[in-house]
Amino acid sequence: MMNAPAAPLSPYSSAPVASKIEVHTLSVLVDNEPGVLARVVGLFSGRGYNIESLTVAEVAHAEHLSRITIVTSGTPEMIEQIVHQLERLIPIHRVTDLTLRGGSIERELAMIKVAGRGEDRVEAMRLAEAFRARVVDATIESFVFELTGNAGKIDQFVDLMRPIGLVEVSRTGIAAMTRGPDAI
Amino acid sequence: MSETMTGAQMVVEALKDQGVDTIFGYPGGAVLPIYDALFQQNAIRHVLVRHEQGAVHAAEGYARSTGRAGVVLVTSGPGATNAVTGLTDAMLDSIPLVCITGQVPTHLIGSDAFQECDTVGITRHCTKHNYLVRQVEDLPRILHEAFYVAQHGRPGPVVIDIPKDVQFALGAYAGPANIEHKTYKPAFKGDLARIDEALSWIAAAKRPIFYTGGGVINSGPEAAALLRELVNMTGAPITSTLMGLGAYPASSPQWLGMLGMHGTYEANNAMHDCDLMIAIGARFDDRITGRIDAFSPGSRKIHIDIDPSSINKIVKVDLGIVGDCTQVLRDMVARWKERKLSCDPAALEKWWREIDHWRARKSLAYRPSNEVIKPQHAIQRLYELTRARDTYISTEVGQHQMWAAQHYHFEEPNRWMTSGGLGTMGYGLPAAIGAQMAHPDSLVIDIAGEASILMNIQELSTAVQFRLPVKIFILNNQYMGMVRQWQELLHGGRYSQSYSEALPDFVKLAEAYGCHGIRCADPASLDAAILEMIDTPKPVLLDCIVDREENCLPMIPSGKAHNEMILPDNETDLATAVDAAGKILV
Numbered sequence: 039m040m041n042a043p044a045a046p047l048s049p050y051s052s053a054p055v056a057s058k059i060e061v062h063t064l065s066v067l068v069d070n071e072p073g074v075l076a077r078v079v080g081l082f083s084g085r086g087y088n089i090e091s092l093t094v095a096e097v098a099h100a101e102h103l104s105r106i107t108i109v110t111s112g113t114p115e116m117i118e119q120i121v122h123q124l125e126r127l128i129p130i131h132r133v134t135d136l137t138l139r140g141g142s143i144e145r146e147l148a149m150i151k152v153a154g155r156g157e158d159r160v161e162a163m164r165l166a167e168a169f170r171a172r173v174v175d176a177t178i179e180s181f182v183f184e185l186t187g188n189a190g191k192i193d194q195f196v197d198l199m200r201p202i203g204l205v206e207v208s209r210t211g212i213a214a215m216t217r218g219p220d221a222i
Numbered sequence: 223m224s225e226t227m228t229g230a231q232m233v234v235e236a237l238k239d240q241g242v243d244t245i246f247g248y249p250g251g252a253v254l255p256i257y258d259a260l261f262q263q264n265a266i267r268h269v270l271v272r273h274e275q276g277a278v279h280a281a282e283g284y285a286r287s288t289g290r291a292g293v294v295l296v297t298s299g300p301g302a303t304n305a306v307t308g309l310t311d312a313m314l315d316s317i318p319l320v321c322i323t324g325q326v327p328t329h330l331i332g333s334d335a336f337q338e339c340d341t342v343g344i345t346r347h348c349t350k351h352n353y354l355v356r357q358v359e360d361l362p363r364i365l366h367e368a369f370y371v372a373q374h375g376r377p378g379p380v381v382i383d384i385p386k387d388v389q390f391a392l393g394a395y396a397g398p399a400n401i402e403h404k405t406y407k408p409a410f411k412g413d414l415a416r417i418d419e420a421l422s423w424i425a426a427a428k429r430p431i432f433y434t435g436g437g438v439i440n441s442g443p444e445a446a447a448l449l450r451e452l453v454n455m456t457g458a459p460i461t462s463t464l465m466g467l468g469a470y471p472a473s474s475p476q477w478l479g480m481l482g483m484h485g486t487y488e489a490n491n492a493m494h495d496c497d498l499m500i501a502i503g504a505r506f507d508d509r510i511t512g513r514i515d516a517f518s519p520g521s522r523k524i525h526i527d528i529d530p531s532s533i534n535k536i537v538k539v540d541l542g543i544v545g546d547c548t549q550v551l552r553d554m555v556a557r558w559k560e561r562k563l564s565c566d567p568a569a570l571e572k573w574w575r576e577i578d579h580w581r582a583r584k585s586l587a588y589r590p591s592n593e594v595i596k597p598q599h600a601i602q603r604l605y606e607l608t609r610a611r612d613t614y615i616s617t618e619v620g621q622h623q624m625w626a627a628q629h630y631h632f633e634e635p636n637r638w639m640t641s642g643g644l645g646t647m648g649y650g651l652p653a654a655i656g657a658q659m660a661h662p663d664s665l666v667i668d669i670a671g672e673a674s675i676l677m678n679i680q681e682l683s684t685a686v687q688f689r690l691p692v693k694i695f696i697l698n699n700q701y702m703g704m705v706r707q708w709q710e711l712l713h714g715g716r717y718s719q720s721y722s723e724a725l726p727d728f729v730k731l732a733e734a735y736g737c738h739g740i741r742c743a744d745p746a747s748l749d750a751a752i753l754e755m756i757d758t759p760k761p762v763l764l765d766c767i768v769d770r771e772e773n774c775l776p777m778i779p780s781g782k783a784h785n786e787m788i789l790p791d792n793e794t795d796l797a798t799a800v801d802a803a804g805k806i807l808v
């Protein structure tokens with residue numbers, strides 16, 4: 039007779055004491071060398087951390103510096119571990135937990151394509167104005183809006199466009215910065 | 223001064239400038255230029271292994287026994303993939319290595335060329351860092367940087383993947399001038415305020431214990447010397463992980479033996495009941511903690527580690543100190559003296575009485591026999607007959623490894639080489655070869671199991687070629703004993719695939735390789751067999767036939783706390799010791 043499989047409990051490293059899940063934004067300054075993004079992304083997948091949003095671009099050409107902004111979620115202990123694990127990567131200059139610093143500014147840019155005629159078109163334009171979305175392309179049966187804001191504002195706008203004739207959405211992911219005169 | 227040379231010559235120059243005298247490798251198409259450069263010099267010895275995994279473990283044995291980085295050279299494709307297990311092993315055990323891999327020419331990368339594989343992709347997760355060298359101009363810097371990264375901070379393996387055209391290309395070589403790394407700046411000195419705080423806690427503790435690990439060995443012999451000084455000044459007990467053995471002398475009365483799953487009763491109970499734990503260069507591995515929620519529940523914890531990610535990773539500690547063991551211990555010893563601190567003698571005496579009570583259980587005891595060789599007895603005899611010599615011990619993985627850890631006693635660091643984190647069967651023989659290369663006149667012994675030894679048995683050929691008189695001491699129980707023990711414990715004694723079927727005749731096998739082979743099955747002739755092994759000045763394999771069904775005890779079963787050990791005198795509980803939740807644990 040076969041043994042019944044044991045219940046899928048969490049192994050040795052104990053069932054994690056269910057501590058609160060938080061969402062944090064990390065700013066990571068890296069040397070812009072080949073493979074650096076793969077190291078960062080591979081760290082998250084390899085260790086089972088979440089990536090909710092990720093943006094990356096060179097920010098100082100002469101110094102070869104890129105800035106990666108990662109929105110991740112986990113318990114406070116996990117987030118502390120994520121920061122330290124990122125710091126172990128050799129081409130990384132600095133990791134800053136913007137959420138811990140408090141009061142940072144977060145912005146995302148989205149392009150939203152909406153198709154429709156007649157009353158739907160008018161409604162879409164009215165809403166776009168309320169959200170300060172710009173029209174960057176228009177045909178007689180479609181618009182592409184450009185919208186900048188925090189992620190919540192974009193979510194809200196996309197939800198409103200859905201019944202009107204949402205075709206597709208392209209979002210950049212979040213870029214973030216601390217307030218005040220100092221760099222990260 | 224810069225000099226023009228080929229990329230391949232730069233590799234050899236950089237190795238020389240880094241003080242490398244020995245490398246372990248295996249040639250192939252994509253590293254031929256480097257092999258050609260090696261051919262034309264005499265400063266660096268190349269040890270030709272018989273499998274690239276063996277090269278990496280040999281380099282690990284070299285590194286662990288010397289404290290310097292081990293160096294590996296392998297070809298592209300299968301050469302690189304064969305090295306992956308060794309790299310992962312070095313990653314988990316924090317062993318400094320530089321592994322140079324050949325790669326197809328840059329213009330063929332990504333085209334599924336002959337013997338192409340994505341080496342930097344494959345090794346990204348099993349190296350501390352890796353490099354693909356795209357142009358010869360970058361090569362000198364990368365070579366020196368690789369040694370810096372491998373050996374500084376928490377040590378680890380570094381891969382340098384060099385395409386063949388870069389090996390041929392001409393460029394300007396530069397020596398290791400600027401050792402500062404642009405982004406990688408590990409902290410070495412611990413925060414003094416925290417160190418003072420830690421010392422005050424130690425002085426105030428009633429039941430302190432030092433829990434030390436491989437980080438003390440990594441940090442170098444001075445760390446071990448300082449650790450001894452500090453521990454002796456406090457009078458507190460000390461226990462070490464498998465990786466930390468030798469940092470503190472096993473002969474000292476303050477030494478409680480190894481802790482953890484197969485640690486002693488006194489070490490584990492003292493960890494459980496202490497009021498202050500001082501963890502130094504140890505990483506709270508699951509073999510140590512057992513059930514996290516029951517791990518040393520009543521203690522304050524201090525953790526000294528060079529890697530900030532080790533602190534609070536598994537166990538939340540009360541005081542973390544980031545720094546190198548040597549530096550932090552030096553400050554601790556100095557400040558302890560300056561502040562004229564001492565532990566409370568009355569409290570310590572009471573603590574030691576409790577510990578002596580646990581010691582009296584003699585948790586490493588076993589039933590002796592005149593008929594069959596008990597594996598523990600075999601290790602004890604090996605220890606007694608080699609302790610006076612200049613000896614290095616490596617192991618394979620399994621019960622024999624744990625028995626070696628329990629019954630072979632180390633007085634000095636860097637004498638013990640074992641695969642702890644990855645638990646790689648096949649580690650021991652090549653590691654012994656690496657250690658023997660570094661210490662040609664010492665006695666180097668691989669304590670092996672009959673299953674593990676077959677995983678890299680081909681390295682006997684390397685030992686013979688390079689006249690390395692390594693000794694292989696097989697505890698042959700005709701089982702994958704550790705697997706069998708778990709099957710007894712967790713799977714109703716259904717020994718699925720754990721019987722060592724169709725074993726070779728090890729004596730003949732040794733002879734076929736040109737080694738000396740000995741078999742011993744009789745306890746009465748064990749000493750003579752061991753002495754013959756030691757005294758034969760060539761590679762020797764001693765096939766020691768031991769009790770087949772001996773279990774490795776004591777043991778904390780999976781999912782249990784430190785104070786719920788199975789001891790030799792309650793071994794009958796084995797089959798019922800683990801509940802359903804424990805069964806899924808490894």
Ligand SMILES: Cc1cc2nc3c(=O)[nH]c(=O)nc-3n(C[C@H](O)[C@H](O)[C@H](O)COP(=O)(O)OP(=O)(O)OC[C@H]3O[C@@H](n4cnc5c(N)ncnc54)[C@H](O)[C@@H]3O)c2cc1C
Pocket residue numbers: 314315316375376377434435436437438440441462463464465466480481482483484485502503504505506507509510526527528529532545546547548619620623624641642643644645646704
């Ligand atoms: C079959 C089997 C059974 C095992 N059973 C046991 C057992 O019963 N008991 C046991 O102890 N182990 C056991 N192990 C080994 C276990 O899996 C771990 O490998 C081991 O416990 C880890 O040792 P460590 O904590 O000393 O860490 P290591 O892996 O040696 O890590 C070293 C730590 O020190 C830090 N460090 C490195 N360099 C420095 C420096 N210069 N200064 C300061 N800090 C530094 C690192 O960041 C790291 O945190 C077993 C293994 C096998 C294969």
Ligand SMILES: Cc1ncc(C[n+]2csc(CCOP(=O)(O)OP(=O)(O)O)c2C)c(N)n1
Pocket residue numbers: 618619620621622623645646647670671672673674675697699701702703704705
């Ligand atoms: C490469 C590898 N494969 C599988 C295992 C799982 N494993 C751990 S111990 C062991 C048995 C080892 O048998 P042996 O070498 O005879 O040692 P013993 O336990 O009998 O002393 C196995 C298969 C491992 N550790 N490494």
Ligand SMILES: [Mg+2]
Pocket residue numbers: 620671672673697698699700701702703
């Ligand atoms: Mg065996």
